Amino acid sequence: MDVHIITIGDELLIGQVIDTNSAWMGEQLEREGFRTTWRTTVGDTESDILEAIDNAMHRTGGGIVLLTGGLGPTKDDITLRALCRYFDCGLHFSQAAYDNIAGLFQASGRAMNRLTRDQAMVPDACTVIQNRAGTAPCTWFEREGNVLVSMPGVPSEMKWLMKHEVLPRLKQRYGRDLAIRHRTTWVGGYSESALAIALTAFEEELPPFMKLAYLPEPGLIRLRLSAYTGDEPEAEKAIAEQREKLHRLLEGHILSEEEGAPEEQVGQALLRRKLRMGTAESCTGGRIAGMITSVAGSSRYFTGGIVAYDNEVKRRLLGVPEEALERYGAVSQAVVEQMALGAIRALGCDCAVATSGIAGPDGGTPEKPVGTVWIAAAWNGRVISRCYRFSAVREMNIARASGTALLMLLELLANDC
Amino acid sequence: MDVHIITIGDELLIGQVIDTNSAWMGEQLEREGFRTTWRTTVGDTESDILEAIDNAMHRTGGGIVLLTGGLGPTKDDITLRALCRYFDCGLHFSQAAYDNIAGLFQASGRAMNRLTRDQAMVPDACTVIQNRAGTAPCTWFEREGNVLVSMPGVPSEMKWLMKHEVLPRLKQRYGRDLAIRHRTTWVGGYSESALAIALTAFEEELPPFMKLAYLPEPGLIRLRLSAYTGDEPEAEKAIAEQREKLHRLLEGHILSEEEGAPEEQVGQALLRRKLRMGTAESCTGGRIAGMITSVAGSSRYFTGGIVAYDNEVKRRLLGVPEEALERYGAVSQAVVEQMALGAIRALGCDCAVATSGIAGPDGGTPEKPVGTVWIAAAWNGRVISRCYRFSAVREMNIARASGTALLMLLELLANDC
Numbered sequence: 001m002d003v004h005i006i007t008i009g010d011e012l013l014i015g016q017v018i019d020t021n022s023a024w025m026g027e028q029l030e031r032e033g034f035r036t037t038w039r040t041t042v043g044d045t046e047s048d049i050l051e052a053i054d055n056a057m058h059r060t061g062g063g064i065v066l067l068t069g070g071l072g073p074t075k076d077d078i079t080l081r082a083l084c085r086y087f088d089c090g091l092h093f094s095q096a097a098y099d100n101i102a103g104l105f106q107a108s109g110r111a112m113n114r115l116t117r118d119q120a121m122v123p124d125a126c127t128v129i130q131n132r133a134g135t136a137p138c139t140w141f142e143r144e145g146n147v148l149v150s151m152p153g154v155p156s157e158m159k160w161l162m163k164h165e166v167l168p169r170l171k172q173r174y175g176r177d178l179a180i181r182h183r184t185t186w187v188g189g190y191s192e193s194a195l196a197i198a199l200t201a202f203e204e205e206l207p208p209f210m211k212l213a214y215l216p217e218p219g220l221i222r223l224r225l226s227a228y229t230g231d232e233p234e235a236e237k238a239i240a241e242q243r244e245k246l247h248r249l250l251e252g253h254i255l256s257e258e259e260g261a262p263e264e265q266v267g268q269a270l271l272r273r274k275l276r277m278g279t280a281e282s283c284t285g286g287r288i289a290g291m292i293t294s295v296a297g298s299s300r301y302f303t304g305g306i307v308a309y310d311n312e313v314k315r316r317l318l319g320v321p322e323e324a325l326e327r328y329g330a331v332s333q334a335v336v337e338q339m340a341l342g343a344i345r346a347l348g349c350d351c352a353v354a355t356s357g358i359a360g361p362d363g364g365t366p367e368k369p370v371g372t373v374w375i376a377a378a379w380n381g382r383v384i385s386r387c388y389r390f391s392a393v394r395e396m397n398i399a400r401a402s403g404t405a406l407l408m409l410l411e412l413l414a415n416d417c
Numbered sequence: 418m419d420v421h422i423i424t425i426g427d428e429l430l431i432g433q434v435i436d437t438n439s440a441w442m443g444e445q446l447e448r449e450g451f452r453t454t455w456r457t458t459v460g461d462t463e464s465d466i467l468e469a470i471d472n473a474m475h476r477t478g479g480g481i482v483l484l485t486g487g488l489g490p491t492k493d494d495i496t497l498r499a500l501c502r503y504f505d506c507g508l509h510f511s512q513a514a515y516d517n518i519a520g521l522f523q524a525s526g527r528a529m530n531r532l533t534r535d536q537a538m539v540p541d542a543c544t545v546i547q548n549r550a551g552t553a554p555c556t557w558f559e560r561e562g563n564v565l566v567s568m569p570g571v572p573s574e575m576k577w578l579m580k581h582e583v584l585p586r587l588k589q590r591y592g593r594d595l596a597i598r599h600r601t602t603w604v605g606g607y608s609e610s611a612l613a614i615a616l617t618a619f620e621e622e623l624p625p626f627m628k629l630a631y632l633p634e635p636g637l638i639r640l641r642l643s644a645y646t647g648d649e650p651e652a653e654k655a656i657a658e659q660r661e662k663l664h665r666l667l668e669g670h671i672l673s674e675e676e677g678a679p680e681e682q683v684g685q686a687l688l689r690r691k692l693r694m695g696t697a698e699s700c701t702g703g704r705i706a707g708m709i710t711s712v713a714g715s716s717r718y719f720t721g722g723i724v725a726y727d728n729e730v731k732r733r734l735l736g737v738p739e740e741a742l743e744r745y746g747a748v749s750q751a752v753v754e755q756m757a758l759g760a761i762r763a764l765g766c767d768c769a770v771a772t773s774g775i776a777g778p779d780g781g782t783p784e785k786p787v788g789t790v791w792i793a794a795a796w797n798g799r800v801i802s803r804c805y806r807f808s809a810v811r812e813m814n815i816a817r818a819s820g821t822a823l824l825m826l827l828e829l830l831a832n833d834c
Contacts, residue, residue: 011632013453014599015444016641018437022458027432036430037465039458041439044630048455055472073610074631075620115610133809154633156810182431193490193532203492213461214491215428224433279703279724285710286696286703289724293702296778296811298726305724306734307696307706312765313721317734348729361713392550393573394713 001063001174003029003036004056008069008079009153010043021068021158028162032171033178034064035228044070049082053148062145064170069153071136073115079150080123080139087141089125094137097128101135129169133160140169147173178228181235185223185246186255186407192216195223202242202249210238217403220255255407256414262406263291269413270301270351275379277409278347279305280318280339282330283357283373287402303349308339318342331356331368333376337385340378351379351413353405360394373401377408384412418480418591420446420453421473425486425496426570427460438485438575445579449588450595451481452645461487466499470565479562481587486570488553490532497540497556500567504558506542511554514545518552546586550577557586564590595645598652602640602663603673603824609633612640619659619666627655634820637672672824679823680708686830687718687768692796694826695764696722697735697756699747700774700790704819720766725756735759748773748785750793754802757795768796768830770822777811790818794825801829 005025011017019041026036038059042048049070056065070079084091098120105112119135122128129138129149136152138161149166151158187195192214196203203212209229215222225242227235247254258265270277279289289305292298306317311330314320319342324334339354357373364370370392376385388404390397422442428434436458443453455476459465466487473482487496501508515537522529536552539545546555546566553569555578566583568575604612609631613620620629626646632639642659644652664671675682687694696706706722709715725731728742731752736759741751756771774790781787787809793802805821807814 010628010630010643011641012440013443013456014447015440015442016599016632018435018440020435023429023432023435025432026430030431037460037462039430041456041458043454045454072631072633074613076628076630110608113608113610113614115613116608156808156813159810191527191530191533193530196491196532197530211427211493213427213493214489215433216489224428226427281703281706284707285715285719286698286706286722286724287710289698289703290701290707290815293704293724293726293776294812294815298702299780302702303727304730304734305703305722305726307703307710307722307724309710309716309722310720310765316765317721317723317763346734348727348733359710363716391573393576395711396573398707398711 001034001178002060003034003064003066004038004040004060005036006052006056006065006067007039007041007153008044008049008067010076012041012069013043021153021155024155024159025066025068025162028167030180030182032167033180034170034174035178035180044076044078046078046082046085049079050086053082053086057143057146057148060146065146065148066166067148067150068158071150071152073119073135080121083126083139083141083150084123087123087125087143089123091121092124094120094122094128096130097122097137100130100132104135129161129165131157131161132164133157138165179230179232179235180226180228181232181239182224182226183239183243183257184259185225185243185250185257186220187223187250187253188220188255189253190221192221195221198249202245206242207238210242217400220407256410262403262410263295265410266292266406267295267298267301269410273413275350275413276301276303278303278343278349278352280343280352280354281305281307282309282314282339282355283359284355284398284402284405285309285359287398288353288355288405291402291406304347306343306346314339317346319345329368331358331372331374333374333385333387336374336376337378337383340376340383340385344378351377351409353377353409355401355405357388357397357401359397360392371397373397375401375405375408377405377412379409379412382412384408418451418595419477420451420481420483421455421457421477422453423469423473423482423484424456424458424570425461425466425484427493429458429486430460438570438572441572441576442483442485442579445584447597447599449584450597451587451591452595452597461493461495463495463499463502466496467503470499470503474560474563474565477563482563482565483583484565484567485575488567488569490536490552496567497538500543500556500558501540504540504542504560506540508538509541511537511539511545513547514539514554517547517549521552546578546582548574548578549581550574555582596647596649596652598644598649598656600642600656600660601674601676602642602660602667602671603637604640604667604670605637605672606670607638609638612638615666619662623659624655627659637824673827679820679827680712683709683823683826684712684715684718686827690830692767692830693718693720695720695760695766695769697760697769697771698722698724699726699731699756699772700776701772701815701819701822702726702776704815705770705772705822708819708823720764723760723763731756734763736762746785748775748789748791750791750802750804753791753793754795754800757793757800757802761795768794768826770794770826772818772822774805774814774818776814777809788814790814792818792822792825794822794829796826796829799829801825
């Protein structure tokens with residue numbers, strides 16, 4: 001079943017807030033066999049919201065429209081008004097919604113006021129779904145075979161509602177008419193175009209219900225193989241067959257076939273080997289530690305990290321020798337290897353990654369231009385280290401260096417089995 | 418002039434990649450007086466791309482349509498084909514585009530192949546803009562007063578093109594018909610609804626070309642006042658007048674009137690006072706250090722950070738007394754204050770923030786449920802610390818605790834002047 005997502009809010013359009021909701025929703029929906037085919041973002045303007053809803057209802061014809069945002073208690077939140085207009089109905093007071101709001105206020109010891117009470121006013125033409133994660137109501141509308149669900153834009157509230165209320169109801173309403181499977185293969189040693197040439201025949205021979213996508217990352221390509229078909233065994237079988245072919249074609253170039261992000265893969269690898277890791281970061285400034293600890297349960301394998309921005313911190317906490325810093329500079333193989341080894345000592349862990357580079361936009365030299373990053377991974381007395389030249393963009397250098405460091409650690413752990 | 422942004426890629430719809438491009442573009446466009454009114458995301462499907470382009474061209478009527486994505490060398494990248502179809506033209510070989518690609522390959526020491534050469538094929542009906550940041554071409558189309566520009570989806574390439582080519586050309590083409598100004602006021606001590614009640618009359622009296630938006634953050638509200646009007650002096654004057662009114666209405670509750678994100682405000686405050694900071698993070702796992710170092714030039718005021726996930730790291734590197742950990746537990750006022758003071762000692766900085774909490778989803782107790790976070794800020798012998806209860810969602814607890822820690826440091830620095 002097709003899904004059209006609409007996210008509402010001026011703050012999204014002017015870039016004050018990055019829309020992470022719709023990506024999360026797309027991921028959850030795919031897992032359950034719903035296919036997100038279109039996404040619209042509009043501001044807090046009634047006519048635009050109405051137009052977006054109308055477009056979406058017509059486009060999906062009997063499908064699902066999911067709205068987030070514009071449900072707060074303040075004057076700039078006008079989604080409910082637009083929904084009443086679209087479904088040609090009024091608002092009424094919902095005692096159940098009121099009780100939910102009152103309960104939330106009581107639990108946090110805050111006093112309700114006129115506007116929070118107003119949040120119990122809901123459209124006549126809908127089913128109200130109780131939002132246990134916040135005060136804004138979730139509402140479910142049906143018209144001409146279409147389902148439209150409006151949820152708050154606060155990520156935690158939207159996620160709670162999707163998981164506990166909206167997805168279960170959608171599954172019950174639609175069953176599963178489509179099995180969707182995606183599988184990822186991480187390939188090294190190819191540029192995107194060289195890999196595409198190597199896989200020309202493979203792609204041409206793919207069955208029509210399958211798709212291959214190339215997602216380039218620094219130093220590697222994430223290949224995504226997708227099957228959209230009638231049932232799960234068929235999708236699984238088709239994916240397995242094509243993966244076999246990929247194996248033969250790309251022998252020696254497949255770095256990983258795990259699904260998760262690098263930080264999840266690292267966690268799995270460490271748990272399997274009963275190891276604990278640490279980080280020593282200069283140019284990535286804590287991003288790697290942040291990625292690792294974004295995974296629930298990471299305290300089982302992450303002891304800690306040191307962000308050594310200042311050279312004095314590299315010396316004092318990581319034990320990098322003064323001589324190495326002076327002779328080779330902070331952005332050097334000698335220093336980054338010492339950082340990784342120093343992290344193992346200082347943080348009492350089994351393995352570690354380290355980064356030192358010039359994130360930019362300033363600080364580059366002809367010899368070490370902006371984007372130059374040394375990365376090391378150390379475990380069990382062994383250290384691997386490499387120099388990368390990423391880009392001129394600070395944000396990208398930090399992100400790429402962080403992802404690459406995690407993949408280097410995976411490589412080090414894998415090669416010792 | 419109105420802008421409609423279209424982002425293209427299956428990876429966006431299924432949530433494999435979060436669309437950060439369109440937020441960045443919206444922000445840059447606003448600064449130059451272009452107003453983003455609508456955003457569409459579609460997958461790598463020709464009919465959907467065509468429909469999205471057609472909708473956007475009709476909606477903006479004489480406005481600007483900006484496309485990103487789908488320009489890579491592989492088979493799943495079909496934006497140029499869709500553009501040829503829409504503008505009813507063919508492709509031709511561009512020597513200038515070829516020279517640019519060849520130069521980029523030469524600089525990185527890689528060999529070109531058939532597919533990279535194909536990237537020099539460009540639509541007949543457009544002006545080609547050279548992309549110095551990558552191999553995918555940027556193309557500029559005009560039809561019936563509309564401008565459509567297609568750019569690569571790789572963020573660094575899109576940003577380079579917007580800054581150096583697209584925005585300057587748009588400014589030249591359209592001049593400025595609209596001055597847009599946004600100003601932020603950070604307000605503490607109110608819930609969103611209580612603040613809206615306090616500002617009811619203020620909002621009603623706003624001139625019709627102005628807008629007030631409430632963006633709730635943990636423990637505070639970000640108020641955004643916007644003016645959309647004919648010229649800059651008028652917009653500035655209108656904003657200044659309304660801010661005066663806000664000052665009188667919210668006396669004692671305005672935390673900051675700086676525009677930037679908390680990490681930028683902290684950087685400014687430290688530079689003004691010639692101070693350097695450090696971090697000691699447990700539950701935020703490096704996120705605060707990552708936020709601070711995401712700002713260019715942060716090495717001038719950030720010495721480093723310690724991610725003390727394991728209690729042993731809290732003891733060893735931050736000098737937290739064993740007794741405090743045993744008696745009060747890691748998530749306690751005593752420990753978080755010691756962490757902040759320990760960070761100042763260990764990292765050789767003037768001030769520091771520290772966090773210790775239960776990010777979840779596991780690890781909560783009836784006394785300290787998931788979402789409980791102690792945060793401290795220390796400077797000049799003074800320490801402030803507070804306990805927060807954020808939410809049940811790990812990602813949100815980490816983000817809120819990190820933002821709150823930075824605001825606490827701002828508060829500590831401000832109150833000493």
